[in-house]
Amino acid sequence: MPLKKFSFSKHSIAYLLTVVVILFLIGSIFFFDSQTIFTEQLIFSTVHEIEKELNGYLNPISKSLQKIREDGINDKININSEPSLNKYFIPLLKASKNISSIKYFDNSGHQYLLYKENKTFVSTFRIEKTFNNEVVWKRWKDVNKQISEWKQNIEKDPIRQNWANYFKSQTKSDSIFWLKGRGFVDVSSEEITAISFGKINQTDTIFGCGIGVKINNMISSLPELNLYSNPKIFLINSRNHIIPISMDYNKKNEDLAADKLSDPLVVSFLSTWKDLGSDSTSFTLDYNNDIWWGQVIPFEISKSNLKLAVAVSESQLIFAYLFNTYVITAILIIILIIITIVFFRRRAKKIKPGEKLTESELKQLLEEGESKFFELKSSLRWDYREEKVNKKLEEVIIKSISAFNNSEGGYLVIGIDDDKNILGLNNDYASLKKNDADYFELHLRNLIGSAFTVRYSARKININFITIDNKEICVIKIEKGEYPLFLKTTDKNGKQIEKFYVRSGNSSQEIGSLTEINDYIKVRFNSENN
Structure with a gap:
């Protein structure tokens, strides 16, 4: 009797290749896990992973702001009417899930604010150089679809915040400045704001534009930040002001100068960093009977003179490393088990002649x-x-x-x-x-x-x-x-x-x-x- 011919189906080949790849990955994980890992290596890799994630999140914001500035300089944005501003900015806000608000104003008293709220857009527009504590809000479903309108008395101007006067001298610069912003509905909707200024061609009109990003939304979108419990992460701008990302601070206090912070760990962090020479080398500090690792590195994003500062406790660094290692291994093993079960079920079904074929x-x-x-x-x-x-x-x-x-x-x-x-x-x-x-x-x-x-x-x-x-x-x-x-x-x-x-x-x-x-x-x- 002739020898039986053995053949492999496409599914069998795919299964075998998948098993080989998964086993190789699991072996690689355990190989690298067996190597000695030092804490300074963990803080270095953590900081640079956070830098990469933040850059990926904020860089599109910077590019959107640069486009707004260019269109403003070329007089493509009509600041004289709210419908014209809505026509330009609502599609921009609708297209980006990361942008939460837009501010636009000029030295002639035109002031415009637009922010997202529950799939609608809320705007205010006025032409006045002084703020009289009254704001007229309008809610929009789309560019030309107004839903409602109401008035509100508030203490602080929601458009021309204090920071808006800091950079009027920068109208000829295409630099972008990052600052801590303020929410418009409640204190919990804190923002960081990217701002830029320009001068409309052939005129004396100076305008400012700003894009707000909700801090909570940004944190939830960055996987590396969610690995740690209460890490201290913030940006430092060229005026030595802190832009909080994950840290404690007084939300009612607009002054976030480095020498007026309320978070004792951040104060100790900045003091240690300056004492060691303000370079990008990682360092340690003792706080509440725990060792914290920190690092400050340049944060390059669209000509913004920023630094990224990160502080994480040593215990959290080690836990996150082990968690990542074993969770990834467990996931690969589960995938391997599921693939094996599916493969053998298909195979059992294939080799068992049964009812009529469908x-x-x-x-x-x-x-x-x-x-x-x-x-x-x-x-x-x-x-x-x-x-x-x-x-x-x-x-x-x-x-x-x-x-x-x-x-x-x-x-x-x-x-x-x-x-x-x-x-x-x-x-x-x-x-x-x-x-x-x-x-x-x-x-x-x-x-x-x-x-x-x-x-x-x-x-x-x-x-x-x-x-x-x-x-x-x-x-x-x-x-x-x-x-x-x-x-x-x-x-x-x-x-x-x-x-x-x-x-x-x-x-x-x-x-x-x-x-x-x-x-x-x-x-x-x-x-x-x-």
Whole structure:
């Protein structure tokens, strides 16, 4: 008997490759985990990861502000009316999930503020150089769709905050300045603000523009920041003011000068940093019986002269490192387990001949290819090479049916070639007396009945038709036989002989030796029936 051919389906190859990759990743994690890691290395990598995440978050904000400044200089922003400002700024605010507010004003008294709130936009606009504590707010669904309007008396000007007067001398500079901003609805909506100034071409009009970013939204969007409990993270601008990201400070106090902070740890951090020479080397400080690691590095973003300062306790650094290592390992192991379960379930489903095939099940078997339980045939009797009827092909179909019966059963599909091209049954239909599926099935059952008895055809053969790409395909389900089938055929001398076929790998093979046939039948049929 020929040796069984082993073949791997696409799913098997994909599974094996996935397992190899996951095992390699797990091995790499444990290899690097076995190497000695020092705390100064952890703070260095932490600070630079935070820098990368912050840059990715804030850099688009800077680019949006630069575009606003360029359009203002070129007089593309009409500051004389609220509808014109809404037409320019609402689409900008709608397109960015990170921008929470926009301020725009000039030295002629035009003042405009727009911020997002629950999928709507709230604006205020006025033309006056002095603030009289009254603000008229308008809520918009879209550019020209106003929802409501109301007035509010507030103590501080929401547009021209104190910082707006600091940089009037910078109108010829394209630098962007970052500062701590203020929320407009409640104190909890604290912002950091990027501002820039310019002068409209051919005029004496000086304008300022600012973009606000909610601190809470930014923190929740940065994965590295969420690894630590109460880290101290802030920016330091060129005026030595603190821009808080994750730190304690008095929200009602607008003065965030480095020498007027309320957070004792940040004060100690800045003092230690200056005492050590204000360079980017990492350093330690003792605070509340814990060792804290800190580092200050230049933060390059759109010509902004900023520094990024980070302080994290040593215990949190080590915990985060171990957490990352073992969580990633656990996730990879879980993925490996899930993939293994899915693979073997698919495999179990594939090798178990059951009820009639559905179209999706047939497509799945086609993806996996021919096997011990699945075989493809181009036609029942139409010879595609000779382009005519060839009744010898009918014998090939009967041979495959006997092989499935003598093995474990399976599916024989007619109308798809070995390359999985969908050929259909039209040529076979046209070769019969009636050109339809019913007569095709009747003819096929007559062939099976003549070869193996009508009783066998009725009990062990199930035939159904599936349409794929508008072409009918015949699917024959052959159940595992209760007794052996021998195929009667004629040899070269015209003498009738019997042959015995079984499934071997993805083909039907003859067992020629009488001794082998008897041994096979004894194991396959007699032992099972007993």
